Amino acid sequence: MPYIQGEKREQLTLTPMCLDDYVEPDNICRVINAYINSLDMADLGFKYALTKDTGRPPYNPASMLMLYLYGYLNRIRSSRRLEAETKRNMEVMWLMERVMPDDKQLPER
Secondary structure, eight states: OOOOOOTTTOOOOOOOOGGGSSSSOOHHHHHHHHHHHSSTTTTOOOTSSSSSSSSOOOOOHHHHHHHHHHHHHHOOOOOHHHHHHHHHHHHHHHHHHHHHOTTSOOOOO
16 A cells, blocks of 8 residues: 655645735734734833834834744744744744844844
8 A cells, every 4th residue: 555645845836825824813923913013112112113214224123022922932942943933934934024033133031
């Protein structure tokens, strides 16, 4: 009896290209996103809540807080692991809108 066969890795497929298709409607990422977006980052005292017109733009503090909270809820303690999650985990890609900061921009715990 043959094994169950998967798709060939070289085979082109018509998979959904929208990140929203990969995250279920009741996923915790959607709760995190809704909660953090309801907060006022400037009132909470985040350093880069208000940006300047010159220089390199900083990462959005709301996105960084979302990543930190996702890591806390999923027991991801390392900034390097959080960086890896932004590159491989579809939930985190959705949450961060495909922004991939390296571990030096992430908060230390």
